[in-house]
Amino acid sequence: MRPERATPEERLRAALLARADEVETSPDALPRIRLRTARARRRGAWAMIGAAAAVATAIAAGAVVVADRRADHAPAPATSSSVRPEQSHTPAPSARTVNLPVYFTHDGRLYREFTPVTLADDTDRGRIRAAVERSLRGQAADPDYRTLWPAGVTVRDVGIDGATVTVDLDGVGDPPSDLALQQLVYTVSAVSTYTSIRKADGVRVLGRTLHQAPMADVQAPVWVIEPAQGAVVGKTFTVYVAGIVWEGTVHVRVRDAGGGVVFEQVVQLSAGAPALGEARVPVTLGSGKYTVESFFISPKDSSVQWVDDHEFSVG
Structure with a gap:
């Protein structure tokens, strides 16, 4: 067969045979090939043993995990208590103190004070109840602030139905004045902004929704x-300071322990009457005891009106 008529497979076979004829065979070639084959077999055997050990370890570990999970979800032993077993080990919530807005009265008007209240029950009901109790008892830090509710009145319970809060009172006696009721309503409404209610739409007290x-x-x-x-x-x-005054103009004055004026400034509130305005005034003073006052000047006779003051200290 002439080369030009050979198929591609025949030409490839002839080339390989020619290349093989050029290779010189080493005298120890066969022993070395047998040695490499034996080593490969031993490595394969050890690999199989290692894989089997790994599988056995994984199976054992899996058995431990399953056993632990079963233990976690095992039913608790029966108990005669009415409290469920998982509840019996739940620690009681610790009391904590928060500042809540509480309304009091002075000279026939309502004044708000952020009062530190210790909550044994830090829930919506608990916060409202604690603030209302402070308001009814007149427990204000400012000695000028009072309550219009009679001594001995207590909060029996607080209920929440949507945005309506019901305050169940005990020991009221004579019907309270309209301002006394507003003292309670404003307190509930203010505190509700610090709860999930966001804003009380109505306060039900003494059979009336206010x-x-x-x-x-x-x-x-x-x-x-x-x-x-x-x-x-x-x-x-x-x-x-805050206020509801004509044109929103008030005065801020600070006196030292001897009564001397150490700071005074006319302040423009963020809004004028009938809206509620507010303002913040930066002041720098030395250490000591002071009294801060806020008031407005009557546009009729230029007299000082509605002075509110707080005593404080600079450290």
Whole structure:
């Protein structure tokens, strides 16, 4: 067969045979090939043993995990208590103190104070109940603030139905005044913004569903929010005031322990009557005891009106 007529397979076979003829075979080639084959077999055997051991270890580990999970979900032993077993080991929530807005009265108007209240029950009901109790008892830091509710009145319970809060009172006696009711309503409404209710749409008390009266009708025209009564502040602090006054213009004044004026400024609130306005005034003073006052000047006779004051200290 002539080369030009050979098929591709025949030409490839002839080339391989020619290349093989050129290779010189070593005398020890066959022993070395047999040695490499034996080593490969031994490595394969050890690999199989290692794989089997790994599988056995994994199976054992899996058995431990399954056993642990079964133990976690095993049913608890029966108990005669009415409390479920998982509840019997739940620690009681620890009481904590929070600042809640509480309304009091002074000179026939409502004043708000952020009062530290220790909560044994830190829930919506617990917060509302604690704040209302402080309001009814007149437990304010400012000695000028009072309550219009009679001594001995207590909160029996607080219920929440949607945005309506029901306050069940005991020991009321004579019907309270309208301002006393607003004292309670404003407190509930203010505290509800610190709960999941966000804003109470109505307060049911003594068989009546009440709503907030207009601020201009019941709230004080001017009051100091910060520094709070008895607070200790740094040498640079902020006087925070609010009010419902004509054109929103009030005065902020600070007196030292001897009564001397150490700071005074006319302040423009964020809004004028009948809206509630507020303002923050930065002040820097040396260490000592002071009294901050806020008031407005009557446009009729230029007299000082509705002074609210707090005593505080600069550390």
